[in-house]
Amino acid sequence: MQRAVEFVFDVGSPYSYLAYHALPAIAQAAEAQIVWQPILLGAAIRASANHSPFEVPAKMRWVEQDLVRCALSLAVAFSHNAHFPVNTLVAMRIATGLQMRRPDNFPAWVAAAFRAMWGEGRNLADPAELAVVIGEAGLDDRELLALASDQAVKDKLRSDTDAAVSRGVFGAPTFFVGDQMFWGHDRLDQVARSLAQRGGER
């Protein structure tokens, strides 16, 4: 049995981007496997009756400052995204589709999508831009857009999102270590402690 930490994310979520950069070192230190769980955050927020910070102007103004400070303290390149909130439906269907059909290509896509969104402020909801980013990941845009149109892939992203909500997810990033849930990149210290104490064996 290996220790595991589940990472529930959407590439459209800037705090998921910060966690994406911070989690590997924590997992490695605990000799834990990262279990990647793509979801559609907008759907999870609606299904849990939560609200995006984007809906609260004062909160959004603070979030913009906070992201810069958090990225700085993590030494992660960060750019505001003028297109936020971006519809990441196709981008996340690609992530799910790659997990199902071509898992070896999943890491390259997640890296390229996160970098485009939050390192470079690009609009993944724009089909032309999306195709360019797929190319930058070293992947074929026609193949991946066909994959994203596959009904089984669409259904899987939806059922994975619903399953996450059923387990208590209301935002992203969310982490699970065993049955313990942690919300926010700012809880990664607790994730690390939980991995050390409980192990999260699967």
Add this chain to the structure above:
Amino acid sequence: MQRAVEFVFDVGSPYSYLAYHALPAIAQAAEAQIVWQPILLGAAIRASANHSPFEVPAKMRWVEQDLVRCALSLAVAFSHNAHFPVNTLVAMRIATGLQMRRPDNFPAWVAAAFRAMWGEGRNLADPAELAVVIGEAGLDDRELLALASDQAVKDKLRSDTDAAVSRGVFGAPTFFVGDQMFWGHDRLDQVARSLAQRGGER
């Protein structure tokens, strides 16, 4: 000029309680003064069009677990409050009134109110309980309830809350170092860094 960190709080806010315990060591290390700013959190949340976690069941379930973990990591005694959310209007009017008229008694009241709410899970919206807690602070309940009924005190809590919202406050605890705003006890590391870098001179 002395360095200063402003602490915007409501004793009904459990994360304000955690910050109340963690902030003094941070301020002391930075040789900074704590500027206490009582507000009525419910009014600030409404005025900023924000939402209490209490309105989102999945978030509230997570908050209950998170508070226990955060309190444990800070070594702060913590008790769930079955009465949450508690109407802290009178308790916060007392805090404001003491700041205005009897500042020497302000720390004892804040300590007693936070302890009653989040160390002992008591209901500060219950007039009888409130009177007992005032007594435990070594203060006179008749005097303080009269103070809380003073129109100037009521107006001050309201105008202080409005002023906080005007400065961008949408939740508690919130900290200001100079013009930099930080939301959440989990940003106290950034508060410490800001105090070290910028000084927050007033």
